[in-house]
Amino acid sequence: MSERSNEILDKATELFWEKGYQATSMRDVQDKLDMRPGSLYARFPGKSALFVQVIQHYATQLRARLELTSDETELLTATRRFLSDELLRPPSKRYQRQCLLINAMAERSKLGTDAARALDDALTEIEKGFTTLVSALQSAGQITTSVSPNLIATWLQTQFIGLRHSAYRAGNDEAIHFFIDKLMLDIQGQWPATP
C-alpha cells in the first residue's frame, strides 16, 4: 500500500465517517484530495471498494485499541480510560463520537453485497476485541465468571453503542462521565442467570 493510497484512505475515512456513505460523493473525495476521477479509479476500482477498505481499516484500528487495553495491568482502570477516550472525542472531531460502522448499518440496504459483508465482518472483528478484554477481566478476577465471556462482550458492545450515540448528542460531558461510572458499577454488579 503506497503512501498516496494511505492518504486517500485517511481522507475518505473522514468523509464517510462525518457524512455517511451515500452522502459522500466521489467528487467529494476528489476535491478533498485535489485529484481527478481517473487518478482515483486507477487505485480503487470504485466507491464501494473504497468503502470496504475504509471499513476494514476502521475495524482493525479499533480492535487494536481494545487489545492494547487488555494488556494493561490495572484492567478496570484501563477499561474506563478506553471508554473515556472513545466517547469524549474533542469538539473538533465530534463526529467521531458516533461509530462509523453503526452509521453504515443504517444505510445497509443501499450497500452492495460485498460492502454489507465487510460491514458484518468488521462488527464481528470488534466483538472479538471486546471478548479479549472481557476474558482478561475474568482471568484477573475483576468480574464474574458465571457468564460466558462472549455474552458479556456482546453486552459491553451494546453499552458502547448506546453510549456513543449519547455522547454525540449530549450537551455537556458530565452525564457521559456519570454513565461510564454507572457502567463500571454494572459490569461488577449482579448478573442474571445465564440462558
Place this chain on the structure above:
Amino acid sequence: MSERSNEILDKATELFWEKGYQATSMRDVQDKLDMRPGSLYARFPGKSALFVQVIQHYATQLRARLELTSDETELLTATRRFLSDELLRPPSKRYQRQCLLINAMAERSKLGTDAARALDDALTEIEKGFTTLVSALQSAGQITTSVSPNLIATWLQTQFIGLRHSAYRAGNDEAIHFFIDKLMLDIQGQWPATP
C-alpha cells in the same frame, strides 16, 4: 388530515424506516402507493416535508406507548414488557427493531435545517416519555430517588438505543432477553454519586 394522507404517511414511514431517508426516492413512495408525482406533491410540498411529518408521527406514537406504560400498576413488569415488545419485533418487521430516529441521525448532515430540527425535537419528545416513566418508578419506590429522573431517563434511553441495535443484529433472541434481565437488575442496582 384526510384518510388518503394518512395512508401516504404510513407507507412513507415504512419506506423511510426500512431503507433510510436518502435511499428512499420519491419514486419509491409513488410506486408503493400507485401515485403520480403531481398527486403526491399536491398533498406534501416535498420529500423533506414528508419526512418531517413521518418523524413527528413516529415520535408521537412511541411517546404514547411510554405514557401508557407509566400508567400501569406493576411498573417494573410494565417496563420489562415495553422493552420486550419494542425489541422483539417479529422477523417480518425486523427493520423496526432499529430506531427510525437513530437511523436518521446517521444521515443528519444530508437533512435540511427543518428536518434536522424535527429530528432533535422528536428525540427530546421521546426523552420526555422516558422521564415520565422514571418519575413513576421513583414515586412507586421501585428505583432510587438519589439520581434525578432526567438523568436516569437519559440513561434508560441510552440503554434502549444500544439494545435496539443489538436486537436487530442478534441471531437469536435469547441474548436479548438476557440483556433485558440485566437492565432490570441494573436500574434497581447501585448508582454512582450524582455529578
Place this chain on the structure above:
DNA sequence: GGTTTACTTGAACAATTGTTCAGGTAACAA
C-alpha cells in the same frame, strides 16, 4: 534512445434524483 509502466487530465456518459407544469377529470355549490 526507445519502451514500458504508472499515473494524470478533463471531458463526457448514462442513470437516477427531486421537482414542476400544462392539461384533464369528477364532485359539489350557486
Place this chain on the structure above:
DNA sequence: TTGTTACCTGAACAATTGTTCAAGTAAACC
C-alpha cells in the same frame, strides 16, 4: 348550467451521481 375546488396524469426539467476513456506526462528499465 356554470364555476370552483381538489385531485390527478404523464411528460419533462435540471442537477447530481458513479464511472469511463482517449490522450498526455514523466520517471524507470532495457
